[in-house]
Amino acid sequence: MGVVTDVALGILLVSALLVVVRLVRGPTTLDRAAAADVFVAILLCGVAVLVARRGSTVFVPVLLALSLLGFASSVAVVRFLGREDPVERPDEHSAEGTDAREQQGGTP
Amino acid sequence: MSAWDWVSAVLLLSGSLLALAAGIGMLRFPDLWMRMHAGTKPQVLGLLLVLAGVEIQLVPDASAVVALLFVGLFQLVTAPVASHLLARAGHRSGVVPRDQLVQDDLRVFELECAAGEHPASSPPKDPTPSS
Numbered sequence: 559m560g561v562v563t564d565v566a567l568g569i570l571l572v573s574a575l576l577v578v579v580r581l582v583r584g585p586t587t588l589d590r591a592a593a594a595d596v597f598v599a600i601l602l603c604g605v606a607v608l609v610a611r612r613g614s615t616v617f618v619p620v621l622l623a624l625s626l627l628g629f630a631s632s633v634a635v636v637r638f639l640g641r642e643d644p645v646e647r648p649d650e651h652s653a654e655g656t657d658a659r660e661q662q663g664g665t666p
Numbered sequence: 667m668s669a670w671d672w673v674s675a676v677l678l679l680s681g682s683l684l685a686l687a688a689g690i691g692m693l694r695f696p697d698l699w700m701r702m703h704a705g706t707k708p709q710v711l712g713l714l715l716v717l718a719g720v721e722i723q724l725v726p727d728a729s730a731v732v733a734l735l736f737v738g739l740f741q742l743v744t745a746p747v748a749s750h751l752l753a754r755a756g757h758r759s760g761v762v763p764r765d766q767l768v769q770d771d772l773r774v775f776e777l778e779c780a781a782g783e784h785p786a787s788s789p790p791k792d793p794t795p796s797s
Contacts, residue, residue, distance in 0.1 A: 577705075588698055599708045599709040615729075615730040625737050
């Protein structure tokens, strides 16, 4: 089992690094919020694999707290951003975005 | 390794591979909704698979198994709410290109609300009306 949990932790580490790249690069704040949400989920998986690896249940309350904290944080960020009007726009979609808004009646 | 150990190993590795797929998808997909589509995998199915694998390892310890079941339950309840809020914020802020959508029901609903067809429901929060 040690080898399996090591491999699982390695895969989770690589995927967490990929998500962190998106967290740093993400063109808008909403992309960063989505990436942070996925990062919390991967962190939950990692702590769960750590519980299986050590065979001790010390980190199970950490899992419970983290699952609720990730939800609260992502909802707080998204609600906060929803109030602001000028959300920064990604470069790659800016032209298409303005076209769509003009066609559909100008809602920001 | 017993048979349950093999089952647990398969569950742990498949959950981790779903997390890897989410990482690749978050990095390579072009807009917010596609990234959310990729990111949902470890949020729901991947986490449930990993938790099932861990529960098989901890199975004599009933309190830990129940706590892990609650973790999975919380994630099942909260992940759709957060994704819904995030997708709607992406829709309203214009981050996602909406001209590629086949059907845009939220836009239709906003237009109907603006036309006063749904007086009971709350109108869309539109800071800068087009009129």
